[in-house]
Amino acid sequence: xxxxxxxxxxxxxxxxxxxxxxxxxxxxxxxxxxxxxxxxxxxxxxxxxxxxxxxxxxxxxxxxxxxxxxxxxxxxxxxxxxxxxxxxxxxxxxxxxxxxxxxxxxxxxxxxxxxxxxxxxxxxxxxxxxxxxxxxxxxxxxxxxxxxxxxxxxxxxxxxxxxxxxxxxxxxxxxxxxxxxxxxxxxxxxxxxxxxxxxxxxxxxxxxxxxxxxxxxxxxxxxxxxxxxxxxxxxxxxxxxxxxxxxxxxxxxxxxxxxxxxxxxxxxxxxxxxxxxxxxxxxxxxxxxxxxxxxxxxxxxxxxxxxxxxxxxxxxxxxxxxxxxxxxxxxxxxxxxxxxxxxxxxxxxxxxxxxxxxxxxxxxxxxxxxxxxxxxxxxxxxxxxxxxxxxxxxxxxxxxxxxxxxxxxxxxxxxxxxxxxxxxxxxxxxxxxxxxxxxxxxxxxxxxxxxxxxxxxxxxxxxxxxxxxxxxxxxxxxxxxxxxxxxxxxxxxxxxxxxxxxxxxxxxxxxx
Amino acid sequence: xxxxxxxxxxxxxxxxxxxxxxxxxxxxxxxxxxxxxxxxxxxxxxxxxxxxxxxxxxxxxxxxxxxxxxxxxxxxxxxxxxxxxxxxxxxxxxxxxxxxxxxxxxxxxxxxxxxxxxxxxxxxxxxxxxxxxxxxxxxxxxxxxxxxxxxxxxxxxxxxxxxxxxxxxxxxxxxxxxxxxxxxxxxxxxxxxxxxxxxxxxxxxxxxxxxxxxxxxxxxxxxxxxxxxxxxxxxxxxxxxxxxxxx
Numbered sequence: 001x002x003x004x005x006x007x008x009x010x011x012x013x014x015x016x017x018x019x020x021x022x023x024x025x026x027x028x029x030x031x032x033x034x035x036x037x038x039x040x041x042x043x044x045x046x047x048x049x050x051x052x053x054x055x056x057x058x059x060x061x062x063x064x065x066x067x068x069x070x071x072x073x074x075x076x077x078x079x080x081x082x083x084x085x086x087x088x089x090x091x092x093x094x095x096x097x098x099x100x101x102x103x104x105x106x107x108x109x110x111x112x113x114x115x116x117x118x119x120x121x122x123x124x125x126x127x128x129x130x131x132x133x134x135x136x137x138x139x140x141x142x143x144x145x146x147x148x149x150x151x152x153x154x155x156x157x158x159x160x161x162x163x164x165x166x167x168x169x170x171x172x173x174x175x176x177x178x179x180x181x182x183x184x185x186x187x188x189x190x191x192x193x194x195x196x197x198x199x200x201x202x203x204x205x206x207x208x209x210x211x212x213x214x215x216x217x218x219x220x221x222x223x224x225x226x227x228x229x230x231x232x233x234x235x236x237x238x239x240x241x242x243x244x245x246x247x248x249x250x251x252x253x254x255x256x257x258x259x260x261x262x263x264x265x266x267x268x269x270x271x272x273x274x275x276x277x278x279x280x281x282x283x284x285x286x287x288x289x290x291x292x293x294x295x296x297x298x299x300x301x302x303x304x305x306x307x308x309x310x311x312x313x314x315x316x317x318x319x320x321x322x323x324x325x326x327x328x329x330x331x332x333x334x335x336x337x338x339x340x341x342x343x344x345x346x347x348x349x350x351x352x353x354x355x356x357x358x359x360x361x362x363x364x365x366x367x368x369x370x371x372x373x374x375x376x377x378x379x380x381x382x383x384x385x386x387x388x389x390x391x392x393x394x395x396x397x398x399x400x401x402x403x404x405x406x407x408x409x410x411x412x413x414x415x416x417x418x419x420x421x422x423x424x425x426x427x428x429x430x431x432x433x434x435x436x437x438x439x440x441x442x443x444x445x446x447x448x449x450x451x452x453x454x455x456x457x458x459x460x461x462x463x464x465x466x467x468x469x470x471x472x473x474x475x476x477x478x479x480x481x482x483x484x485x486x487x488x489x490x491x492x493x494x495x496x497x498x499x500x501x502x503x504x505x506x507x508x509x510x511x512x
Numbered sequence: 513x514x515x516x517x518x519x520x521x522x523x524x525x526x527x528x529x530x531x532x533x534x535x536x537x538x539x540x541x542x543x544x545x546x547x548x549x550x551x552x553x554x555x556x557x558x559x560x561x562x563x564x565x566x567x568x569x570x571x572x573x574x575x576x577x578x579x580x581x582x583x584x585x586x587x588x589x590x591x592x593x594x595x596x597x598x599x600x601x602x603x604x605x606x607x608x609x610x611x612x613x614x615x616x617x618x619x620x621x622x623x624x625x626x627x628x629x630x631x632x633x634x635x636x637x638x639x640x641x642x643x644x645x646x647x648x649x650x651x652x653x654x655x656x657x658x659x660x661x662x663x664x665x666x667x668x669x670x671x672x673x674x675x676x677x678x679x680x681x682x683x684x685x686x687x688x689x690x691x692x693x694x695x696x697x698x699x700x701x702x703x704x705x706x707x708x709x710x711x712x713x714x715x716x717x718x719x720x721x722x723x724x725x726x727x728x729x730x731x732x733x734x735x736x737x738x739x740x741x742x743x744x745x746x747x748x749x750x751x752x753x754x755x756x757x758x759x
Binding site (some may be wrong): 294401403406407412421422429 | 567592607608609725
């Protein structure tokens, strides 16, 4: 989906971008914002299984070294991998270091640095099929799992595998799990990922001879020539002085193929334990994990607590405007409800986050429209749910009998007064159960803002799960937190309903 | 001649789908008098009352409240002060369900007339007292009987101190016992307190006892006007005879 929007964003970005060069801005701010997806899994950039608050990985080390050599500080920017290029175009970050294979398709949109890693494609099958499937040809007619957006897809296509047999997954771990479970017979991944996830798993086997080599490089915006030159110079020195070789060795990624890129190995050093893709021996560090989840749950709660009251109030205004507003306003608000309910929340989040800054730059007010991702998340959730709440309020407002309006009119109330003092206090009681229902649903929908890198409950749980080979148990843990939040919401809703039933707590002139 | 509390001239009203309901109705209600509108169901009594209450714009005609033009040639003048001087009690009490009886009565004096909460409450209490409902002040509408609800609704209209109180068959939704309770209150208001009222009713005993003047409506026209003595006459008008015979 997000790639569909890319042309629009690129258009907006090119209208605005290249106003000032990236390197000049890096120097001015002293910060290099590098983009990656920390839920993509090891060994790129991922939460440390023994301390989920820390993000580690070979690309984290490359980014830090790169920033150091550019004389600035590295600052990580996280977003969904598929959204990273759009984030770069929208100037949410300065460059990307996250396993971006250099491909002709991508080169049309962005610029690549010189490479920092060479990979090849590795076929992985179940251990018992080791002798049955010894090459891609043996798998003819069988589905093969891949990571979406990865170069593995192109490799399979050029090998003649029909698209219907290429099954794409959102993260690196899933293709292996699917192979183990038997939903697919094999998966194709970049060799070191295969090594990381499958190399130590007795249920899987690596099929001989990796093929289709390719390279990873740093991604920058087209036109950021000065920045690109500085990055290339820094990478060249890292390749030559053994720094890059050392990082690759630390992460168990060294192979002789790397020399072809001009990377000097440097002194031989040992692979660090984190680089070996096995679950922690003594299980997950649960106290740390739960602490991380609790803080992520607080983010989910924050998103909900701020956006739902806004949605409820705006929804009420929309419903009143639709029912009682002048015709153009009524039509406009009705149109808003239809448009907002009729398009996916995910698209709304995405558009607001990545196109607003470009629009702002075009209008000459970039700082006014470049909102923090939590703010964008709250605005999107509130705006989206307001459309649903508007319909709930509309139904409740219409359920108040006409005789209440007549009685109010006969007493001399204006329409606004009637709504405020008589109709809304009554319709509020009717709409409350449905609104609490939506509150529950919003708690869970808030996970969609992880698309723009907000570290809410589901994103954090998945990130830890993938890094520590414990996705199912982390999902259960996340579900438990969601359940607690949901029960709290219900309890809150019930107390609101009780309050609404009592006479005297609602707008009333007399305080007795 | 003093200015009447309410005067209507040539009121006509036609529903787009069902046709004419009122044709050239004129009436004059003097201060401190009770005016009754009688007639069979569908004769246009309630529509006439809703026009007088400024809830329904007539197609033609004018209405004066205390001598001030409230409806001119079928157009409702948007002056809220005129609207406030016409109180209305409906067939259904239509109490505000979320408010106590007292708050129902005090809300409009506070919000519409702008009285401070204390004065609004005092006014509400005295209105409730006039309909013998002060003891119900803290009850919610759903804790009241039908008759009690209608009495609170009357108090709610009275609290605005209207020049004229319009009552649209206030007992039509009540059983005979509760009807008596509400009619007794209205009769008391009519006789003792000197309230100006226009009452649409089927209760001819009430008309006989409390009404100073009577209009008999038939097929959207005021067919005959007179005093309450009209009820005792026969042979004046065929339709009136038929109506009185049936009632």
